[in-house]
Amino acid sequence: TATVGGPYGEKASGPGVDFSYVGIDAILEQMRRKAMKQGFELNIMVVGQSGLGKSTLMNTLFKSKVSRKSVQATAQEKIPKTIEIKSISHDIEEKGVRMKLTVIDTPGFGDQINNENCWRPIMKFINDQYEAYLQEEININRKKRIPDSRVHCCIYFIPPTGHCLRPLDVEFMRRLSKVVNIVPVIAKADTLTLEERDFFKKKIREELRANGIDVYPQKEFDEDAEDRMINEKIREMIPFAVVGSDQEYQVNGRRLLGRKTKWGTIEVENIAHCEFAYLRDLLIRTHMQNIKDITSSIHYEMYRVRRLNENNTVVAHANGMPEHHLAAHEM
Amino acid sequence: MEPTETDGGIMEQPKNLEGYVGFANLPNQIYRKSVKRGFEFTLMVVGESGLGKSTLINSLFLTDLYSPEYPGPSHRVEKTVTVEQSKVLVKEGGVQLLLTIVDTPGFGDTIDNSNCWQPIIDYIDNKFEGYLNAESRVNRRLMPDSRVQCCLYFITPSGHGLKPLDVEFMKRLHEKVNIIPLIAKADTMTPEECQLFKKQIMRGIQEHKIRIYQFPETDDEEEMKMVKRIKDRLPLAVIGSNTIIEVNGKRVRGRQYPWGVADVENGEHCDFTILRNMLIRTHMQDLKDVTNNVHYENYRSRKLAAVTYNGVDNNKSKGQLTKPETSDGMSPLAQMEEERRDHVSKMKKMEQEMEQVFEMKVKEKLQKLRDSEAELQRRQEQMKKNLEAQHRELEDRRRQHEEEKERWEAQQRILDQQKLDNSRTLEKNKKKKIF
Numbered sequence: 001t002a003t004v005g006g007p008y009g010e011k012a013s014g015p016g017v018d019f020s021y022v023g024i025d026a027i028l029e030q031m032r033r034k035a036m037k038q039g040f041e042l043n044i045m046v047v048g049q050s051g052l053g054k055s056t057l058m059n060t061l062f063k064s065k066v067s068r069k070s071v072q073a074t075a076q077e078k079i080p081k082t083i084e085i086k087s088i089s090h091d092i093e094e095k096g097v098r099m100k101l102t103v104i105d106t107p108g109f110g111d112q113i114n115n116e117n118c119w120r121p122i123m124k125f126i127n128d129q130y131e132a133y134l135q136e137e138i139n140i141n142r143k144k145r146i147p148d149s150r151v152h153c154c155i156y157f158i159p160p161t162g163h164c165l166r167p168l169d170v171e172f173m174r175r176l177s178k179v180v181n182i183v184p185v186i187a188k189a190d191t192l193t194l195e196e197r198d199f200f201k202k203k204i205r206e207e208l209r210a211n212g213i214d215v216y217p218q219k220e221f222d223e224d225a226e227d228r229m230i231n232e233k234i235r236e237m238i239p240f241a242v243v244g245s246d247q248e249y250q251v252n253g254r255r256l257l258g259r260k261t262k263w264g265t266i267e268v269e270n271i272a273h274c275e276f277a278y279l280r281d282l283l284i285r286t287h288m289q290n291i292k293d294i295t296s297s298i299h300y301e302m303y304r305v306r307r308l309n310e311n312n313t314v315v316a317h318a319n320g321m322p323e324h325h326l327a328a329h330e331m
Numbered sequence: 332m333e334p335t336e337t338d339g340g341i342m343e344q345p346k347n348l349e350g351y352v353g354f355a356n357l358p359n360q361i362y363r364k365s366v367k368r369g370f371e372f373t374l375m376v377v378g379e380s381g382l383g384k385s386t387l388i389n390s391l392f393l394t395d396l397y398s399p400e401y402p403g404p405s406h407r408v409e410k411t412v413t414v415e416q417s418k419v420l421v422k423e424g425g426v427q428l429l430l431t432i433v434d435t436p437g438f439g440d441t442i443d444n445s446n447c448w449q450p451i452i453d454y455i456d457n458k459f460e461g462y463l464n465a466e467s468r469v470n471r472r473l474m475p476d477s478r479v480q481c482c483l484y485f486i487t488p489s490g491h492g493l494k495p496l497d498v499e500f501m502k503r504l505h506e507k508v509n510i511i512p513l514i515a516k517a518d519t520m521t522p523e524e525c526q527l528f529k530k531q532i533m534r535g536i537q538e539h540k541i542r543i544y545q546f547p548e549t550d551d552e553e554e555m556k557m558v559k560r561i562k563d564r565l566p567l568a569v570i571g572s573n574t575i576i577e578v579n580g581k582r583v584r585g586r587q588y589p590w591g592v593a594d595v596e597n598g599e600h601c602d603f604t605i606l607r608n609m610l611i612r613t614h615m616q617d618l619k620d621v622t623n624n625v626h627y628e629n630y631r632s633r634k635l636a637a638v639t640y641n642g643v644d645n646n647k648s649k650g651q652l653t654k655p656e657t658s659d660g661m662s663p664l665a666q667m668e669e670e671r672r673d674h675v676s677k678m679k680k681m682e683q684e685m686e687q688v689f690e691m692k693v694k695e696k697l698q699k700l701r702d703s704e705a706e707l708q709r710r711q712e713q714m715k716k717n718l719e720a721q722h723r724e725l726e727d728r729r730r731q732h733e734e735e736k737e738r739w740e741a742q743q744r745i746l747d748q749q750k751l752d753n754s755r756t757l758e759k760n761k762k763k764k765i766f
Contacts, residue, residue, distance in 0.1 A: 051489020114443045161381020264591020
């Protein structure tokens with residue numbers, strides 16, 4: 001059998017195929033090169049009460065100090081009186097691939113005594129990003145590459161009570177799963193034993209189903225059987241029980257990220273201890289592009305349809321619209 | 332030894348006895364009587380759901396007060412705070428303790444938690460009032476003491492200090508009950524994080540001037556050392572568990588994780604043993620005393636001062652034993668009669684005042700109505716006048732217009748006549764010309 005050399009090197013092929021190689025698959029290499037030159041953008045939002053380890057988890061995910069706390073020198077950690085939205089951008093690079101990572105933090109969420117409508121500023125922020133993108137798109141002179149500040153993924157931190165979702169969690173996820181991809185995680189999972197963890201996860205999944213909350217990966221966006229199989233496996237593990245840490249310890253002769261307590265050391269990347277590795281794989285190694293696609297082709301398109309249907313009438317904002325208005329425009 | 336007399340006639344310097352009198356046996360008599368009577372203790376637990384309150388209570392008293400069938404927070408449907416009490420009789424070494432646990436399910440669980448502390452404050456005041464009434468009765472043989480003697484407040488282990496809800500709750504309750512703040516689910520934190528968190532909480536407590544339960548000073552060296560050790564570790568970080576696990580051949584109560592076993596009774600792992608010893612073995616009586624002498628007296632003086640008009644010394648500082656003066660040493664019954672009479676007369680006065688106010692208001696309103704009626708009349712007149720004036724003006728203009736029209740028509744006729752004449756002359760001229 002003759003081998004044909006292509007851009008990928010050796011290519012084994014059957015007899016009589018020498019002249020039929022056109023080279024269409026070389027486009028993959030071209031795309032790859034172009035993508036590497038352009039770089040990627042990823043915008044992640046973290047939402048949860050203070051003290052659930054959001055900043056630590058971000059640092060752990062990207063193996064560098066990308067969280068708000070590492071960038072701003074806070075003299076004293078005070079709970080803000082209202083919700084603020086703070087976004088920090090970093091340019092990180094790995095093996096020639098550049099990524100502009102933006103972490104959007106929401107300090108003050110759920111920390112007040114009265115937390116009514118604490119989701120409003122967050123909804124407003126997300127819709128503002130869609131609006132900015134829309135304005136760029138409908139411009140007559142468009143930029144070659146529209147800067148994408150849309151929130152691709154929102155990680156929601158559930159406190160590890162071990163019992164069930166709180167009303168605040170249900171309300172927030174119900175409203176935001178309609179405009180952004182939500183990935184719920186159980187924060188500080190080293191509080192729960194394995195049985196408690198399984199019970200808690202089952203309870204959460206039941207409640208999400210009962211309230212009609214569609215978290216990522218959404219069932220309706222599975223493209224084919226293969227996708228569905230992979231995503232079903234993920235859906236059975238949601239929400240991921242994660243532990244974050246940016247400190248290294250010596251365990252069995254290796255240096256690992258972990259938390260050292262008096263009764264043992266929790267290894268963050270050990271799947272027997274916690275599910276951080278699954279979350280990292282989902283967000284970065286396997287489903288990152290899918291998340292971005294769903295954001296741009298589904299959530300953004302929904303927003304766009306809604307806006308354009310308002311027929312250029314003077315609309316205050318699409319954000320914080322009263323409930324019945326939003327429901328009427330659901331696809 | 333010169334005996335010196337003080338105001339109360341008590342000798343300052345103890346007198347040496349010649350022989351054995353026997354009153355050294357007094358503590359034993361008290362002890363025997365108390366054992367026969369049994370003890371009571373009421374403990375309240377407050378905290379958001381999912382912080383391990385029920386587990387901790389079960390661990391503290393080694394009973395299953397909250398059995399596995401108890402509907403946990405996952406099954407709760409009410410959206411308001413309820414206050415529930417459960418009683419259990421615990422016996423140990425011939426001593427029996429009637430333990431009442433007051434639970435507050437639903438605290439801090441809803442989205443809007445304003446005033447979620449109100450049902451708890453009402454409950455505590457209710458118990459104080461019950462005791463006050465029982466104390467003031469004529470027949471006082473059976474006086475059940477159901478006042479809340481200790482409140483364990485569970486703080487979420489966020490690692491970031493006190494939440495606004497924590498501060499609000501403690502500020503409102505520190506004058507009514509002994510508050511002991513605990514850090515729940517302490518196995519969330521590493522030892523360094525725990526230290527930092529404790530410092531933050533104590534700082535927050537001082538900043539907001541919250542008065543948590545203070546351990547009493549004693550003269551005993553040993554006890555002082557122990558008390559100091561406890562004070563250094565406030566607030567206590569606890570873990571609760573009733574499952575027994577084998578560790579190195581030893582059976583311990585703890586929580587089994589893939590990376591190790593957190594032992595509840597190990598002082599290095601958490602402060603559970605300190606809490607248990609303090610609460611049950613050493614300071615239970617002091618908690619009851621402080622509740623009786625300080626919190627209850629505060630409540631009592633406030634309540635009675637509000638009803639009577641006697642000059643009462645409303646001294647609210649801790650540790651002061653104040654009793655309101657009874658007027659002229661009357662018996663409490665007569666005093667109550669007088670209070671009732673005062674109260675009735677006050678009500679009558681209030682009623683009269685209210686009627687007066689009501690009448691005055693009615694008069695005012697009537698006057699206002701009359702004024703506005705007059706005003707409206709006047710405006711109506713004025714408008715009518717305006718209308719007539721306008722009407723007349725219009726009439727004038729119409730007349731003018733008519734005159735102009737006539738004049739214009741007259742002019743037109745003249746012009747027409749002229750045109751006719753001219754055309755005739757033209758004709759005539761034409762005829763002339765033709766000729």
